[in-house]
Amino acid sequence: MSGLLRIALPKGRIMEDALRLFERLGSGIAPGDRDSRRLILPSADGRFEFLPVKNVDVPVYVESGVADAGVVGLDVLKESEPDVLHPLDLRFGGCRLVVAAPAGTPYPHLPGGVTPRVATKYVESARSFFAARGVQVDLIRISGSVEIAPLLGLSHWIVDLVQTGRTLEENGLVVLDEVTRSSARLIVNRASHKLRLEEHQRLIADLEGVLEGAVRSPDASTRTVSQS
Amino acid sequence: MQNSRLAHVPPGSQDLLSDDVRRRRRVQGAWFSLAEERGYEEVIPPTFEYEEVFTRGAGAELASRLIRFLDRDGRVVALRADFTSSIARMVATKLAAAPLPLRLCYAGKVYRQEPEGGGRRRESFQLGAELIGDESPGADVETLRLAIGFLRALGIREFQINLGDIRFILPLLAGLEPGAAERLRVAIDRKDRAALAEGTREFGAPAAVVRTLAELPELIGRGDMLLRARSLAPGPEAQEAIERLRAVDALLTAEEREHVVYDLGEIRGLGYYTGVQWEVFVAGVGRAVGFGGRYDHLLGLYGADRPAVGFALETDALAELLPQGEGR
Numbered sequence: 380m381s382g383l384l385r386i387a388l389p390k391g392r393i394m395e396d397a398l399r400l401f402e403r404l405g406s407g408i409a410p411g412d413r414d415s416r417r418l419i420l421p422s423a424d425g426r427f428e429f430l431p432v433k434n435v436d437v438p439v440y441v442e443s444g445v446a447d448a449g450v451v452g453l454d455v456l457k458e459s460e461p462d463v464l465h466p467l468d469l470r471f472g473g474c475r476l477v478v479a480a481p482a483g484t485p486y487p488h489l490p491g492g493v494t495p496r497v498a499t500k501y502v503e504s505a506r507s508f509f510a511a512r513g514v515q516v517d518l519i520r521i522s523g524s525v526e527i528a529p530l531l532g533l534s535h536w537i538v539d540l541v542q543t544g545r546t547l548e549e550n551g552l553v554v555l556d557e558v559t560r561s562s563a564r565l566i567v568n569r570a571s572h573k574l575r576l577e578e579h580q581r582l583i584a585d586l587e588g589v590l591e592g593a594v595r596s597p598d599a600s601t602r603t604v605s606q607s
Numbered sequence: 608m609q610n611s612r613l614a615h616v617p618p619g620s621q622d623l624l625s626d627d628v629r630r631r632r633r634v635q636g637a638w639f640s641l642a643e644e645r646g647y648e649e650v651i652p653p654t655f656e657y658e659e660v661f662t663r664g665a666g667a668e669l670a671s672r673l674i675r676f677l678d679r680d681g682r683v684v685a686l687r688a689d690f691t692s693s694i695a696r697m698v699a700t701k702l703a704a705a706p707l708p709l710r711l712c713y714a715g716k717v718y719r720q721e722p723e724g725g726g727r728r729r730e731s732f733q734l735g736a737e738l739i740g741d742e743s744p745g746a747d748v749e750t751l752r753l754a755i756g757f758l759r760a761l762g763i764r765e766f767q768i769n770l771g772d773i774r775f776i777l778p779l780l781a782g783l784e785p786g787a788a789e790r791l792r793v794a795i796d797r798k799d800r801a802a803l804a805e806g807t808r809e810f811g812a813p814a815a816v817v818r819t820l821a822e823l824p825e826l827i828g829r830g831d832m833l834l835r836a837r838s839l840a841p842g843p844e845a846q847e848a849i850e851r852l853r854a855v856d857a858l859l860t861a862e863e864r865e866h867v868v869y870d871l872g873e874i875r876g877l878g879y880y881t882g883v884q885w886e887v888f889v890a891g892v893g894r895a896v897g898f899g900g901r902y903d904h905l906l907g908l909y910g911a912d913r914p915a916v917g918f919a920l921e922t923d924a925l926a927e928l929l930p931q932g933e934g935r
Contacts, residue, residue: 443726444893462894466824468801564801569895570888573767573868576827 384427384571384578385419387441387449389434393563396471397450401427403589438463438566447571448582454540454561457504464567466583470590472563476504478556479547480536481529486555487514489535498528499538501558508538508558526550619721619729630926631732635714637760638734645753647712647736652693654716658685661692664905666878672719674729686718689877691902691917694737699909707740707913714922732922735899742903742914744854747883750899750916751855754887755863761925765890768866769827770855771873772848772883773900778841779816779823791820795872798824816841826871830856830864836871851883879905887920889928896924 388394401407406422408429413420420429430446437451438461449463452472456465478497480486489495498519499505509516519534526546528534538558541547547554565586572579616622623631639649662670665688673685687693690713698709714734721727736753738746751768758766776795780788787810794802800821807817819839826836833853840846852869859867876884876898884900899918906913 442893463797465797465799465802567798568893570893573769573870573886573888574765574890576767576868 382428383421383425384447384575384582385430385445386427387430387432387437387446387451389437389451389455390431391434393434393450393452393472394431397469397563398429400469400471400586400589401429403592404585435459441566441568444568444570446568447575448565448567448579450563450565452561453564454501454504454559456564456566457559457561458501460503461566462569464569464572465564466567467565467586467590469563469565469586472561474540474542474561476501476538476558476561477541477554478508478536478538478558479526479541479552479554481551482553484529484535484555486536487512493535495536496534497536497538498525498534500525501538501540504558505538526552617729618723619727621728621730627926630929631922633929634761634922634926635732635734638714638757639712641757641760642712642736642753645710645749645756647710647753650694650697650711650713651715652687652690652697652713655684655686656693656696658683660696661685661688663692663908664695664877664879664902665689665692669719669877672721674718674720687715688717688719690715690717690733690735690919691737691877691879691905694917695879695902695905695915696909698737698739698913699906699911703911708746709739710736711739712736728923732926733919734922735897735917735919737915737917739906739915740913741916744851744858746914746916747851747855747901748858750918751859751867751885752863754897754899754918754920755866757920758887758889758925761929763889763925763928766866767868767888768885769868769870769873769888769895770852770883770885771870772852773874773880774848774851774882775836775840775845775871776823776874778845779820783810783812792874795820795823796874798872800824823872827868829867830869832869848882855883876900883916885918887918889924891928892924896921 388397398407401422406424406426408420409423422429430440432440434451434455437449438456438459440446441449441463442461450469454474454476495516496519497505497516498521500522502518502520505518521528525537525539527550528537530550536555541554567579658673658675661673669688673688675683675685678684694711702709712735715732716730717733718730721729736750738750780791791803791806794806803820807820819841822839826832833849833856837849840849856864873884873886875886875895879902880900881903882901886895887897889896897918897920901916903914904912906915
């Protein structure tokens with residue numbers, strides 16, 4: 380294998396945070412390339428190339444080896460369980476996967492032994508969460524605007540990601556339980572890690588060094604998770 | 608009218624034609640000519656066996672992926688999911704009186720359930736070798752050398768063997784309840800430092816174990832890493848693991864050493880491994896194309912305990928790496 384280490388990034392907020400981190404290694408995207416429509420963006424120092432893709436596709440590109448490494452939320456990893464290495468918690472992109480419902484909805488059991496219907500994008504995470512608690516539910520897979528499902532009577536509860544809690548609040552929903560806490564992770568393809576071991580070890584050490592510095596900077600504290 | 612249901616094969620199975628067939632034949636041909644030259648004799652185990660052959664030694668993961676059916680008498684049989692398990696049964700029964708060491712090789716299909724959409728086939732070709740009756744580091748090196756020689760014979764230049772010894776890890780997980788041990792095992796396999804730190808805190812592991820587990824994702828490198836790891840070894844069994852890997856390293860040639868990375872977090876592979884174990888990675892394939900290791904107690908399940916070491920390589924992945932037209 381040769382060429383630059385290719386790093387898959389999830390388009391959106393995590394990608395912005397990840398690029399800020401790489402900038403501090405001196406490996407940001409050249410200003411001219413930032414807004415280009417190129418599919419693969421080289422870093423200004425010629426050390427990496429970045430592959431922006433949809434967040435749920437990051438594990439697919441990394442597991443297959445098309446990308447050597449990637450950055451993605453733990454929530455996405457728990458849902459798809461890709462066969463990749465997870466060497467580093469990058470500590471940004473913090474959010475919580477929670478069970479929520481309109482205020483006053485009973486939990487964890489509905490009156491009369493009714494089996495709760497739960498709408499979610501995170502079917503696998505929700506399945507293992509409720510199974511571990513011995514709560515039988517019917518899961519309904521939907522792909523967006525999960526918070527309106529209980530308002531329209533599609534489900535009793537939802538399982539969804541919460542960053543600030545504002546969307547829940549605006550829809551009159553409250554958090555009933557926490558499924559998991561998530562933050563962005565560095566993931567690495569298993570074969571690439573062995574074939575380009577020194578490059579990966581250096582990347583991990585460099586990112587760790589920047590993160591250790593970030594803990595003390597005021598910049599990091601503004602990005603902590605606000606509670607719902 | 609054409610029956611469109613019959614026009615397809617089930618997901619994960621496939622037809623092989625022309626160049627696909629030639630490439631596989633070339634890989635298998637190169638394999639048997641090298642293996643026979645080094646004294647390995649071909650065996651052909653059955654295509655299906657009683658399922659216990661695959662469930663007793665290989666562990667829960669393989670057991671969950673067997674393709675099973677009921678035999679005429681109601682017993683459960685499974686399609687061959689692993690050559691080593693079948694050959695261990697064969698040697699411990701049919702070849703129990705044969706002089707040791709035994710050198711056996713094979714090539715053929717294995718059948719394993721795979722989830723749809725993962726891009727994996729449910730039937731795939733493997734080839735491999737088993738060296739039975741020799742417990743020395745020299746036997747480990749003989750099988751490593753055979754795998755390295757074979758990859759070179761195929762013209763593959765960029766490849767790495769990731770070599771560990773499960774005895775370094777086992778003392779770290781000893782005494783934990785099964786759920787906790789499994790969580791740490793997954794964290795070790797993923798080099799997931801966040802999960803290792805969280806797990807050891809939660810399970811109240813002793814300080815020495817916490818320190819070694821925290822370092823484990825870093826205990827990967829060339830021979831000099833083994834010296835560093837020696838001070839972290841949790842007890843005599845783990846010390847033996849380090850000494851075995853150092854003995855293997857001493858027996859390899861400089862050229863072979865370039866293809867070997869020592870990784871004390873190497874715990875992939877089937878449940879029957881008892882000592883050194885390894886994965887093979889080649890440039891251009893995103894996952895391991897081979898597994899090997901020592902399984903000193905697998906034959907004992909059939910009443911003929913013998914030390915053994917062997918490996919299997921994914922024929923399909925190697926065939927696809929051959930340059931265009933190389934199949935001819």
